[in-house]
Structure formats: structure tokens, C-alpha cells
Amino acid sequence: MRKNLNVIAAYSIMMVLILMVGIFQSWNIALSIFNLCLISAVMTMGANIQWGYAGLINFGIMGYTALGGLAAVLISVDPVQEAWRAGGFDILMALWLIVVMVLVIRFILKRFEKSKIRTYSIAAIIISGILLIRFSAEPGIEAIEAVDPAKTGFLGGFGLPIIFSWIVGALFAGGLAFIVGKVALGLRADYLAIATLLISEIVIAIIKHEDWLTRGVKNVIGLKRPAPYEVDLQTTDWFIKLVEKFNSGKLSVIENLADRQAALNQLVIEGSSVFVKLCYSGLFLVVVIVLLILTQKALYSPWGRMMRAIRDNEEAANAMGKNVVKQHLLIFILGSAIVGIAGAMLVTQDGLFTPGSYRPMRYTFLIWVMVIVGGSGNNFGAILGGFVVWFLWIEAAPISLFLINFFTVGIPETNALKAHLIESVPYFRFLLMGLGLLFIMRYRPKGILPEKIEIK
Amino acid sequence: MDFINAIILLLNYIFIPALTYGSQLALGAIFVTLIYGILRFANFATGDMMSFGTMATILFTWYFQSLGVSLGVLPTALLAIPFGIIFMILYMLLIDKFVFKYYRHQKSPPVQFAMVSIGVMFVTQAVVRIIIGPGDRRFFDGEKFIIKAREFKEMTGLNEGLALKSTQVITIFVTIVLVSLLFWFLNRTKTGKSMKAYSDNEDLALLSGIDPKKIVLVTWIIAGILATIGGVLYGLDKSFKPFTYFNNMLPIFAAAIVGGIGNPFGAFLGGYVIAFSEILLTYAYKKFFMYILPESMEPNSLVQLLSTDYKFAVSFSILVIVLIYRPSGIFKGKVL
Numbered sequence: 001m002r003k004n005l006n007v008i009a010a011y012s013i014m015m016v017l018i019l020m021v022g023i024f025q026s027w028n029i030a031l032s033i034f035n036l037c038l039i040s041a042v043m044t045m046g047a048n049i050q051w052g053y054a055g056l057i058n059f060g061i062m063g064y065t066a067l068g069g070l071a072a073v074l075i076s077v078d079p080v081q082e083a084w085r086a087g088g089f090d091i092l093m094a095l096w097l098i099v100v101m102v103l104v105i106r107f108i109l110k111r112f113e114k115s116k117i118r119t120y121s122i123a124a125i126i127i128s129g130i131l132l133i134r135f136s137a138e139p140g141i142e143a144i145e146a147v148d149p150a151k152t153g154f155l156g157g158f159g160l161p162i163i164f165s166w167i168v169g170a171l172f173a174g175g176l177a178f179i180v181g182k183v184a185l186g187l188r189a190d191y192l193a194i195a196t197l198l199i200s201e202i203v204i205a206i207i208k209h210e211d212w213l214t215r216g217v218k219n220v221i222g223l224k225r226p227a228p229y230e231v232d233l234q235t236t237d238w239f240i241k242l243v244e245k246f247n248s249g250k251l252s253v254i255e256n257l258a259d260r261q262a263a264l265n266q267l268v269i270e271g272s273s274v275f276v277k278l279c280y281s282g283l284f285l286v287v288v289i290v291l292l293i294l295t296q297k298a299l300y301s302p303w304g305r306m307m308r309a310i311r312d313n314e315e316a317a318n319a320m321g322k323n324v325v326k327q328h329l330l331i332f333i334l335g336s337a338i339v340g341i342a343g344a345m346l347v348t349q350d351g352l353f354t355p356g357s358y359r360p361m362r363y364t365f366l367i368w369v370m371v372i373v374g375g376s377g378n379n380f381g382a383i384l385g386g387f388v389v390w391f392l393w394i395e396a397a398p399i400s401l402f403l404i405n406f407f408t409v410g411i412p413e414t415n416a417l418k419a420h421l422i423e424s425v426p427y428f429r430f431l432l433m434g435l436g437l438l439f440i441m442r443y444r445p446k447g448i449l450p451e452k453i454e455i456k
Numbered sequence: 457m458d459f460i461n462a463i464i465l466l467l468n469y470i471f472i473p474a475l476t477y478g479s480q481l482a483l484g485a486i487f488v489t490l491i492y493g494i495l496r497f498a499n500f501a502t503g504d505m506m507s508f509g510t511m512a513t514i515l516f517t518w519y520f521q522s523l524g525v526s527l528g529v530l531p532t533a534l535l536a537i538p539f540g541i542i543f544m545i546l547y548m549l550l551i552d553k554f555v556f557k558y559y560r561h562q563k564s565p566p567v568q569f570a571m572v573s574i575g576v577m578f579v580t581q582a583v584v585r586i587i588i589g590p591g592d593r594r595f596f597d598g599e600k601f602i603i604k605a606r607e608f609k610e611m612t613g614l615n616e617g618l619a620l621k622s623t624q625v626i627t628i629f630v631t632i633v634l635v636s637l638l639f640w641f642l643n644r645t646k647t648g649k650s651m652k653a654y655s656d657n658e659d660l661a662l663l664s665g666i667d668p669k670k671i672v673l674v675t676w677i678i679a680g681i682l683a684t685i686g687g688v689l690y691g692l693d694k695s696f697k698p699f700t701y702f703n704n705m706l707p708i709f710a711a712a713i714v715g716g717i718g719n720p721f722g723a724f725l726g727g728y729v730i731a732f733s734e735i736l737l738t739y740a741y742k743k744f745f746m747y748i749l750p751e752s753m754e755p756n757s758l759v760q761l762l763s764t765d766y767k768f769a770v771s772f773s774i775l776v777i778v779l780i781y782r783p784s785g786i787f788k789g790k791v792l
Contacts, residue, residue, distance in 0.1 A: 057567060119781075131761070138757075183780055189567045190498040194709050195779050198772035201706060209765040361581075361702070365574055372571060427585035434578025438555060441572055 007380050007449060014387045021395070028270070031277035033394050038284035039345050040386035044370045045291055045379060046338030052377035052451065053304065054331045055311035059193045060180065062363035063200030064336045066207050066355065067176055068169030068343020070214060073157055073353045075165035076224045080156035083147045083212075088155065090140020091212065094133045101129040144212040154215045163226045165344045166287070173340025174333045176203065181332040185325070197360065208355045220353040227279035233272040240264070243271045280349050287345065288383070291338060295379050307331060366393065369437050375447025384449055389433070396429035457614070462747035464616040468605075474735040475728070476624045476693060479631035482727025483686030484704065485711035486638065486720045487679050493655040493718035494675045495556065497569030502683075503705030504580040507698050508547055509684030510691045511588045513540030514595045521597070529599040533688055534626070540688065545680035551576055552676055560672075577702075584698050593696045596623065623693040634685060635724055638678065642720065647674055655718065706768065707734075710775035716785025725787060730771045738764045 018037075022030030043061060050056040105122055112118050145153045184195045207214050214220070233239045244251065247267050254260040298304050310317040310324050318324050347353050366389065374385015392399075401422065408418045440447065484506060491499045499505075516536035526532050555576060559569055602625055605617025642648040647670070654661040654671045662668060687701065694700075707730050715726025740758040749755075762770065778786065 057570075135757075183776070187779060187783065189565075190570050191713070191779055191783060193567075193570060194498060194713065195776055198706060198710065198775055202769045202772050202776075205766055205769040209763065365577070368571070368574065369578075421586070424586040424589065427582050427590070429582075430578045430585065431582035434575045434580075434582060437575035437578065438572065441568070441575060442555075442558060445568075 007384075010384050010449060011380075014384065014391070017391060027274050028277065031274060031281060033391060035277060035280050035284060035349060036394075037387040037390045038281065038288050039342050039349070040367070040370060040390045041288050041383040042284075042291060042342035042345065042386075043339050043367050044374060044382040044386040045288075045295055046335045046342065047367055047371045048335075048374075048376055048379060048382035049295060049338065050331060050335035051371060052382065053299065053307045053311065054328060055189075056185070056328060056332055056335075057189050057193045058196050058332070058335065059360075059364050059368070060196035060200035060203075060336075061339055061367050062358050062360050063196075063203035064173040064176065064339040065343035065346065065363050066200075066204055066358045067172040068165075068340035068345075069347040069353050069358075070207060071169035071172045071340070072162055072165040072223060072344045072347035073214065073220050075157055075160050075168055076162035077157035077220060078159040080147065080152045080154065083144045083152060083155050086143035086147055087140030087212070088144075090137050091144070091155065094137035094140070097129065097133050097136070101125065101133075141212045149218075152215075153218070154212055154220075161226065162224050162348050163283075165348070166341050169340040169344030170337040171340075173343065174337035177333045177336030178329070180336075181329045185328050185332060197364065200360070200364065204355065204358050207358075214353070214355060217356045219355070221351070223347065223351045223353065225351060226283060226348065227276050230269075230272040230276055233275060234268050239272065239275070240268055243268050246271075284345060284349075287341065291341075292379055292383065299379065366433065369433055371447075373436060373440050373447060375449040375451060377451030378447070378449050381447050381449030381451070385447065388448070389436075392432055392436070393429055396432045397425050400428035400432070401425050458747045461614055461616045462744050464614060464618050465744055465747065468616065468618045470732075470735050470739055472620065472624055474731045476627045477735070478728035478731030479627050480686055480690040480693065480727075481704075481708055481711045481731055482724045483631060483634070483682050483689070484708035485715060485723035485727045486635070487682040487686065488708055488712040489715070489717055489720055489723040490675055490679055490682070492712070493720075494651060494671060495560070495569075497566050497573060498709070500570060500573045500705070501577040501580055502708055503702045504577050504584065504698070505544070505548065505679075506683045506687035506690075506704070507584050507696070507701035508580055509540050509544035509680065510687035510696050510701070511584050512543035513537055513684060513688045514588065514593060514691070514696060516540060517595050527598065529622070530626070531596050531598045531623075531692055533595055533692055537685060537688055541681050541684045544684045545677050548676045548680050548683075549673070552672065581698065581702065588698075590698055593691075595696065596692050598622065621693070623689075627689045627693055630685060630689060634682070638682075638720065641678075651675065703768075707771045710771045713775055714778050714786055716787045719785065719787055722785055722787030726785070729786070730774065733774055734767050734770045737761045737770050738767050 018030050018034055021033060043065065046064075047058065047061060050058045105125060108118060108122060108125075144155060147153055180196065180199055184192055184199070187195055208216050210216065211218065244264060247264075250267075251260055251264060254263055306317070306322055307327065309320070310322060310327055314324055370385040370389040371382055372385070373389055374383065375381025404418070404421050404425070408415070408421070411418050413419070444450075484502060487506075488499060488502050491497065491502075513533055513536045516539040517531075517533045520526070520532050520535055525535065527535055555572055556569070559572060599622055601619060602622050603618060603620040605619040608618045609615070642652060650661065650666045651671055651674065653664070654666055654668065658668075661671075690701075690704065708727075711726035711730045712723045713726070714729055715722030715724065717723075738760065740760040742755055742758050742760075745753075745755050745759055
């Protein structure tokens, strides 16, 4: 118990902070911060598995998040029959061509010795294959995108409950990680960082511009929800009764019946959105706890010990007969798959998929700040990092506004410098993040909750 | 005649824009490569440092404009560049003193440096946005065109016009001058040679009495000059927006690595490799083929290999391929 005192203290402070937001700002804001903290926690757990357990640097988190989001769209949206009729065949043909191309390349790689001719012929196959696929799929894609472009213009999905997409998102992200890992994991650490960053940009470019699949920058809105809708709740009897019961003290003070009804209506509207957010919190909490249990078990298993051995001394681990390449690939896939889950969760919560919003600042570098600040190698630390950093990211603007007003209290509102500072309040969050990262790296390089390995 | 038209078309839409864009990338790539070769880390704050230098230059440009000082047909920004450079260098030295120096003395691994540079990236981004705001800013003044498309058509009687913007000429000219000076410095002067020695083998260089503090100082000064001028040229040619500069970091990295990281000449060429392949692969060749092919064979489609949306993706794919098959770069790395 004593050993875990700092963990408990850190988490209690975090919870108190969120509760304070609930009391002083509103419960809606507090819960939406809390939900995004949970999603960030899932992402940081993914990144932490790669960086903390194995020392692999993955700057491609944005790409896996976006793939998870894509999974949410492909699973939950109803299929657009018309689009399938218009161009489904062409798309399937193109997919088939891709499979054939990959198989041919595999065959060549297996069958022939490594030589210049082999390399050039593979390059030729890839280039001509891409051209062939592009020109053969073109009419199909145009036909699909022409189907009611204001509403659909894409193939749609499978029309399944969106919750399944959390698993499918993990599969998508894991699949991409398999390809990326096969190709790039041999690189030195900083090259790997750059390569993964650029690959994730390529993924985003594809998601943004392949409208037949994702609707691109036109966004997909109104995804199905795993939680009830506010409008339905507001007309449901048991929910109104519940709100009445919760607020019976407040309501009984109001004498006038009509006023009381109006107050109740207001409470029900507020309560419904809080209730929906609570549903999401419950779902996300389950995911976080399950993942936490699994990752903790893995960390203390023989496999976890082996990963740390590989991280700390690759050559020695290799000499002990551990397959470093294979384990690196495995952990790269696992970590990315977890990030994929988070991506799907994010889209599920928002109810919309906006490819234009995936930016490396928010989805790669911020997650890295979370991992470093929280404590790499320690799952509790990573989750705490997700909470702390997201909380500061959201609350940075109000805090800096308060500070600016505090320090410039004597200066009139019309002062140009003060007005300029107040106008640029949203950008203080970057400053806060950067300074936070620099200070942690300098004075507490292992993070708030450092890695602690108990040998049992 | 059609053949000349086709050539002019390519010059106008591919060659000159790619040369300009490539020059801008090349300056950034040399900046990345110098930092990598001598200070030994991948600087993720590259794009934002460039935007800081550009911001300082823009502020001075506005100041000069308010004083009524101008260079006539040339943009006022050229006058403001030296002042921008001074501020950029001061900022870089400040960051080096408070951030990077500690890790250099600790002999931290490159990954830790990269993480720290991410912190610097966040801070710089905040500073730039707080001072000048996140919006799009144009600060070009002076004569816009050297040759206008219409004038060219009238002059030569061709169908295709060739437009030559003054920013394009300025960019290419400044790049050539700056890069020649830089290579002269690196190859001919004592300080340049000691920088090379330091990059090749730190311990040996220290043994032979090279002062590491001086090397680091000179590196940041050169980096400041390159970052500011590269950023200002890009801003003059297109426009200044902090977010675009952050994004430009990626093709700049691509150029530096394709050219062989640590090798300034490779980075210089790498900039053009990236720029030309981006533009060549995403240009629609329909009009070109209409000129050179007989009428019966004219293409119906746009004859575009990739849509322009994938412009960035092209350079990243090139980079990924180079990283996998030739991690030392096309022109062999680490020979600063």
C-alpha cells in the first residue's frame, strides 16, 4: 500500500481537479474532459507499450487513430446500395488486382535470388500495377462519387452496431502496423520516428482524398450511437422521474406548479446530455480497465521481462536466443492496435468522422507529451499522463486568461498589448505543453510516475 | 512551333515552379542536415524555427514600410532579412543555452534530443502564434512579374505564355549565392574544416584542439541564416502561415534524408529531387501531349499520374523507399 502511495495521490488530485471543473464550470464540461481523458489514456497505453516496453519510437499515432475512425464509419454506416450497383464491381476488381499484384511480388521474392534485375522488375510491376488499377477503377470511382454527392457519394459500410468497430479498428491499425513494421522497424531510432511520421501523413492523405471510401473532407456525420439519444431521453418517463428524484430538494422549493414544470424541463434537458456522457464514460472506463489489466499482466509476465531485456540491451537479448525482430514487430502491432481502438472510440463519441481534423500536433505529438510526462514504461503513469495533459490542454485557455487578467489588472482593457494577449489566449496551450515537456524532460526524465519494476 | 509551345508549357508549369520550390526546400534541408551532422539530432522544430525567422522579418518589413523605406521594385523584406536573421540567431542561441546544451553535456541519445526538440517545437509554435497570430499573411511588395504571360505571347507569337515571377528569380538567385558561400565556407575556411572534422569524429576533433563551443555557435549562426532566408523566400513566393511552415518540415526532412543526412550538398540536391518528383508526378500532361502528338492521338483524360492531392504523399513515399533501400541517402550521408 505504501509503495503505491504516489500513484493514489496523483490520481486523487486528478479526480479532484475534474470534480472542481464539474462544480465551478459545469458537469457537461467535466464529463467531456473526462471522456477524452479516457480516450487519451487508451492512446497513451498504446504508445507506452511501444516506447516504454520496447523502446520503439512511433510517430505515426495519428495514422492509426484515423484508421480506427475509418473502421467506425465502415462498420456502422448503412451500405449505399445505389453506389454499390454503380461502381462496386470496379472497386472489387481493383481490390482483386491489388491482391494479385501482392501475390506476384511475393512469388518473385521467394522464387528468385536477390539481384538488380529482381529489384527493377518488382519496381516495374508496382508502377504498372498502380497505373493499371488507377485507370481501371477510375470510372467506378467517378460513378460512386456521383451518387447523391451531397449525402452519400461513397460506398457506405456494413450497417452493424458501432461498438464492433472498436475491434475492427484495432484490426485495421494492427494490419497497417504489420506492413509498416515489416518495412521500417530495421531503421535507427530517429529515422524510424521520421519514417512513421511520414507514413501516417500518407495514410491521412489517402483517407482525405479517396472519397469513394471515406467521403473525404466532406465528412461523415450522424453515425449511430451505442448510447441513447438526448431527444429520446427527454421524452422517456423513467428518465424524467429519475431527474425529478435527484433534484427533489431543489424542485420542492418552487411553489408555482408551472414554474416547477419549467424548471424540471430545464433540468431534464441538462440531465439528458450528462446522462449520455455518463454512458460513454462507462463504456470507455470498461475499455481502459480491461486494457490496463491486460497490459499490467503482460508487463510482469516472462514476455514483459523479455521485452525489457530487449529494450535495455538488444544485442545481449539476441545472444540469449530471443528473436528481436519478431518481438519488435509483435509489439509494434499490439501498440498500434490499441491506438486503433482509441481512434474508433473517438469517432464513436463524436458521432462524426472528419478526416481534415487529423493533424500531427494533436494526434501524434500531444500523445507523446502525455507518455513522456506521465512516465514511460509505467501503465499507471501513461494513463495519468493522458489525464493531466488533456486536462491542461483544455483548461490552458481559461487558466492563461485568468493569469493575464491577474498580471495586467492595472492596465485598462483598451491597451493594445493586453487586447492582443487576450486575443491569443488559445495558443498558450502550446506554450504550456512545450514548457511542461521541457521541464519534465530536464528535471524528472522518467515522468511523474516513473517506471518501477518489482522483481517478484 | 508546337514543339516549342510544349517546351514553354513545361518550363512554365513544371521547371520554374519546381526549381523555386526546390530551392526553398534545399535551404531548409541544409539547415536540418547541419544540425544533424554537428549537433547530432533530428530537429523536429525545423519548420517552426523557420516560421520564427520569417515572423521576425515580417515585423521588420512592416516597420520599414511604416517608415516609408523601400527597395523600389524589389520587396522590402529583402532589406529586413538581416534583422530577422539576428533575431533568429538570438532565439536559437537562447534555446541552445537553456535546452539543448544540458543534453549535449549529458551525451544523451539522439532520441532524447528529438523529444526535446518537440518541446521546442511546441514553444516556438506558441511564440509565433501569440506574436503574429495563426492567420495567412502576405508581405510581398514591389514588382510582381518580370515577364507576364501575355507580354511573352505578344513578344514571341507563341500560343503558350511564360510567366516569370520576380519572387521566383529572387529565390533562385539568393539560393545560388547563399549555397555557394556556404560551401566555400565549409570547404575553404579553417572554421568550416573544423566543423567537418567535428562532424566526422568528435573525439579526434576535440583532441586536435578544436573548440566545441565555437563549433556549436557557428553551427547555430549558419542555421539561423539558412532558416530565416529559406522561410522568407517561401513566404514571399507563397504566403506566411505558421501551420504551413510546420507542415513544410516534412518535405524538408524528406529532402535532407534523400540527399543523405549529414551531407549538405546531398541535402541541396535532395531539395530539388523532392520538388521535381512532386510536381512531375502530379502534373496533368494533357496539354503537353496535345502539342506534341498528332491530332488523331490526342488523349481524352488528363494524363495525370496522381491527383495533386497526393503531392506531399509523393515526397514521403520517395523518402520511405530511400530509407528502406538506401538509408544513407542517394548521395551517401555523413560526409559534411
